[in-house]
Each structure stands twice: as C-alpha cells, then as structure tokens.
Amino acid sequence: MREGQQRNDAPTHRQHSITNGGLHRPIPDDWFVDPVELGVPGARRAAEVDSALAWQADALCAETDPEAFFPEKGGSTRDAKRICESCEVRAECLEYALENDERFGIWGGLSERERRKLRKLA
Template identity: 65%
Template sequence: MWNLLNQDGPFPSDASRLAEPVSAGLSVLLTEGDDEAVLSWQERALCAQTDPEAFFPEKGGSTREAKRVCTACDVKAECLEYALANDERFGIWGGLSERERRKLKRRAV
C-alpha cells in the first residue's frame, strides 16, 4: 500500500464547505492523541490503490487524473486537512494542487 507520508513533496466539492473555516477540521486532527487513529484515513484513501505518480506530476504536468480520483474519495476532507496542518508543499492532497492549497491558506488567514 502506498503511504502518503513517505512521499516528497484536496478539497470538499460542496459549496457549503467553502464557507467553513479550514481550521475548524484541523483542530480535530491536532487534538487527538493517538497518531495511528488520526492517520487511519490513509488506509481508506483511493490514492492508496492507484498510481502514486499521478499525485506528484512533473512541473507543468496534468493534475486531472489525481483530482478525478480525489473527487470520488471518502476521505478527501481529512487528506486536505492533513496537508494543510503539515504544510505539504508537493503533490495533490484532498483534490487540491500546491498552488490551490496556498491560495486556500491565504484566504483562511
């Protein structure tokens, strides 16, 4: 199984979550004591069953396939929250690219 934490280097699709502060979900992840429980979402992530290279495209490469996988993923929100809390700078996380996550963080501040 592919472990997202070992890589170098997305976002609720419904509009109602766009208005919700990103930090609201982060507090849940950051306050739980058991790291294994906090990261259990990775076992349910669809990206764990697909080609990891799609989630870390070359500069200028397409993110379309990774985002398509994220759209159907049940743990997309947890993935995005993890990426934001851990300042992941590379790859597609929770359906968002690096640039999209930076933009989201700027809006949240």
C-alpha cells in the same frame, strides 16, 4: 501418547532456547515482550500513533499510481483530481495537507498552488 509426539494443544517451540541458571528451555512461539508495558521510552501502541492517520487506509490514492499525485512540473493533475472527487476521505486528506504544510503533490483534490490560495483566504 507415543514418545516424540506432542499433544495438539501443546505450544510449539522455536529452535532457540533460553538459559536460566544453566538450564536450557525452548522459547514458545507465542512469547512476546510488550515494550509499552516494559516502559521503554518512546514506545507506543500502534493505535495511538496511527489514529490520526487512520483515514489513509480508506484513501483511493493508496490504490493507484502515486506518480499521478506527484506530477512533474507542468504535468497534468487531472487524473489525480478525478480520483479525489470520489474519495470518501478527501476532507481529511486536505486537512492533513494544510496542517502539515505539504508543498508537493495533490492532496484532498488540490494542488500546492490551490492550497496556498486557500491558506491565504483563511
């Protein structure tokens, strides 16, 4: 290998360096410190935080205009409800809205007024 060339399997390094007793070493690109493993208070793995909301990744509303789901007072909710009808996570969405007392928008195919009626029946 000629001078100045790197082997293909050699790690690449950032321009920054760290000092250890006056010696400067390049920081490898794959360097990472896991805050969970370090015990940083409040640090959690993404899966722990997001698992309860994982259904949102499959929600059809995430692929459409959010304004349809949060119409102005007196505005039509028809388009949003039509999208909800064919959404595979409609039940999870409605459950989330009821548990978190969502007061605005269409959730699980129901308006706030409809969710309020549903709560009273329960």
